[in-house]
Amino acid sequence: MHFLVPWMLFGALSAGIPVALHLLRKSKPTVVRWAPMEFLRKSLKETSKKIRLRDLILLLLRMTILILTALALARPSTLSLFGSGPVDAVILIDNSQSMSTLEGQTSRLDMALTSAKQLLGNLPTGSKARIISLTDHTVELSYNNSNESDAIASALLQIKPTDRSSNFYQGFANAIDLLKTSSFSQRKIFFFSDMQRPGWQNESSSFKTLVQNMPSSISIHMIRHGSDVDSNIQILDFQPTAGIILANQRQTWGLTVRNRGIKPATGIKTTLGLGSDFETAESAVIEKLDAGEERSITIDLLIPEDGHQIVKVVAGNDRFSRDNQKEKIVLARKKLQVLIVGAKSEIDANRDNTFFLYHALRSGSSDSSNSGIEVKVASGRGATPDTLDETDIVFMVDPMLAGSDSVSDGFMEKLENWVSVGNTLVYFAGSNYAAVSDSNIKNAGKFLPTTNPTPNLVPSTIATENFPPVGWFNRFRSAPLNLINQSEFRKRVTFETSKDYQTSALGYFSDNQPLAEMKQLRAGFITLLPWVPDLSYSDLPLRPSFVPFIQTLLSRILDTLNDAKNPLISREMSLRLQPQDLIGGEKYKWVSPTGTALAASMEKSVDEVVFRGEFLTPDAGIWKLETSPPSNSNTNTKNLIAVQASNEEGAELNPLQESEIDEILGKNVSHQNNTGEASITGSTGELTNLLLYLLLLFFVFEMFFAWWCGQPL
């Protein structure tokens, strides 16, 4: 047992007051000259024992009351959380997305903050505390004085729920660093979290090393908030099945929904609509989704206007609601303008190497006149800078870049700028590029990689099993589209890589070389394919899966174009606008989905204006860039971005077991569960309440006894 306010124990000395009063009373009695002394003596003899006993009982009662009062004020505690003496505490608060899960009417985060506040209030006198909120990055809140309730409340108020994922390692690392240099004998880390699996499993291997190297005087205490979740409906993604979003056309959207709970969910109403407030919407109901089941459904939607639009989907309603909805900003077009720049086929002089590609792109709709894609082919010097002005996407197929068949003057420079401001180029690279001598094309080397024919190529196929399991190309993992792997590639090129390249592969050949790669070029990107869709390279253009492949590639590319408007949640956000789209104003600010305003910085160049913001705790949802003071252009949808939360948090809402956490840490630590109302005070083992009850009991008994004895206090 120890005492949280030990100096109050000196109050127990007041137990001597009743004794002193008792003695004082005896020393100064009233004197009465009395005649019938014999009777007095007799009656005294009869009752003296009773009187002495009563006196003793009263004295003991009064002393006990004073001692109990002193003890209660000294706040004894049997808590293993606090030993005796002050504590240097680091409070880690998990405010990742999963902490917004409701437990009754209260979120896990609110419960954790309440617990933390109680624990901070119960720290022994002279303690010190730092508060760190952590998701997958840490924020240390400046707070250096413990036992100041206003400072505590203020520090805790700064912790807001976020839509970020969990990664606890960095938080613990920061906490241990802070405590390493502490001079306190008691150094403790208190972690308030729902102990969700992903938070522990990210960098789990590093945890053990971290804890092993931690000074032995630092102790870790886990306080878990949150109960198991029965069912959790999660929207994984949604996109138009056609890839191209056309204005004023009813289109089918594909929605992927998953139940990440442990029990089936039924009657899941899924709504897809336009605008954050569902200006128009359509719904479908999933009758039942078993635990762990993932299902794709389709809903049709008509977007009446072209331009950037907000599309929102909501599915079901459960305790963790953050992943029940998603919003995206999409670009609805009246038509998709595609430019194909190519050259003559190597093996067939009567046609261009763009032939198969052209038809594949045109065949995207049953009614080609209404497909929404307008494809232009420019061969040789037909590709002029002006043609880019009304183009949305450029396919370049190994243009004959030699001699008079090279592209027009200035085309490549403009192409580079055009891509970098947010457009996209699909480059089917062939071996002819190596033979470039034209100065126009040489300049293109700045943004297009040099290629070399792949030497000694063993004919290879497309490894369909290596396509990503989610996303557009998932469909090629299974029949019938997986028959694309029967196509044999006899000829390929190899891109010269440089350290500036950062690409992401969309698929692989059977020899593990990328089938297609995406490379970022400022606001735009280039898709690099080391082959030409021509029979000189492979028989793929003749196969049934070629058209779906090209259509899927197009959808993937268009979807990626939207990524800039739908960034994954991050501390830094940015929005690129073209100068003509710049909203007027002197200062700019970001406005979050919850209405919080944050400063926005601006960088201007000839081609673009970039607005950036650093968000401590970004929310998923629609963020607006607004001028300050406000202007009419604040309603422009070009000023919007839709921040996307990771699906990771909702994938595993139930906590890691205590033994599993201990195993990850490589050490047994103390665990505490507050699955209902936060009661960190009750778990502290403080005996104050018990002592106060006893005190009241004794006090009442003393009053009654003293009255009965004829000796009220």
Added chain:
Amino acid sequence: MNEIPAHNQAKLLEQAKYLGLRALTLVEGLRVGDQKSPTRGFSVEFAQHREYVPGDDLRHIDWRGYARTEKYIVKQYEQETNYTAHVLLDLSGSMSYGAAGKSKHEMAQLLATVLCQIAASQGDAVGLKTVDNPAYPERLLSFTPSTKSNRLKILLNQITALVPGPEREQENTPPLLSTALRQISERQIRKGMVIVISDFLEPWPLLLKEIFEIRARGHDLLLVQVLHSDEIDFPMEGQILFEDLESSGSLVTRPQLLRTAYQKEIKTWLDEIDVSCTRLQATHLLIRSDKPPEDELLKMLALRLMKKRVAKIQ
């Protein structure tokens, strides 16, 4: 003196005189008085019949009785006489308890005054003796019984002049009252009335022995016990040092804690006195010094008168 207003005192005396202080036993006196004499002669009041013996006065032969029984019987008559009243007034240390005007001492003086005047008004001889520590000779009074009015006057003046004594040092005193009673029983020849005015706070067995002796000698006995209400009810509160008025003892206690037991002891003692007096055919009168005594005194006198009349009838 006790706080009985003067006109009430006069009224009390008048009423008391009317009731008289009757001897309930046979007393011996030298003069004709109101009291019964133990001797039988020929007087006014018929007492009993006896057989005629030669020499009896023929005037006393009960001729009606002869007519009835054809035997000669004579009437005998009560010989009425006065008595000597001996008043013992206890002025020992224990009698000083009580505030001025309500002390036992003052009440005892009052009662002595009244009783002496009653007896004197009946033609009875009154004598008085005070009982006190011989260390205070000025407080020791002794008046031989007399019927002379001037003697009575002096007696009453002396009694009145007695003022409550100063605060005394605690002293170990012998049982003064027992001694005084013994002296009476040893010296007195003629049967008379003994009136004892005291708190009787001496060992009761000793007192009882002397009282028994007095009664055995045929004296009528009136015990007027004067106590303060405090001594009966014990109402005090708080921490009190009780110092004995007649010894060197003291005691610190809280009366509220002892009250019940004390009252029980006092009641037992008073009951014992009552029972003893009843058994000995003595009269016991309890007077509270802090309360007016008229009711109790007159009640006692009336009771004695009634008893006397009942006895005469019988």
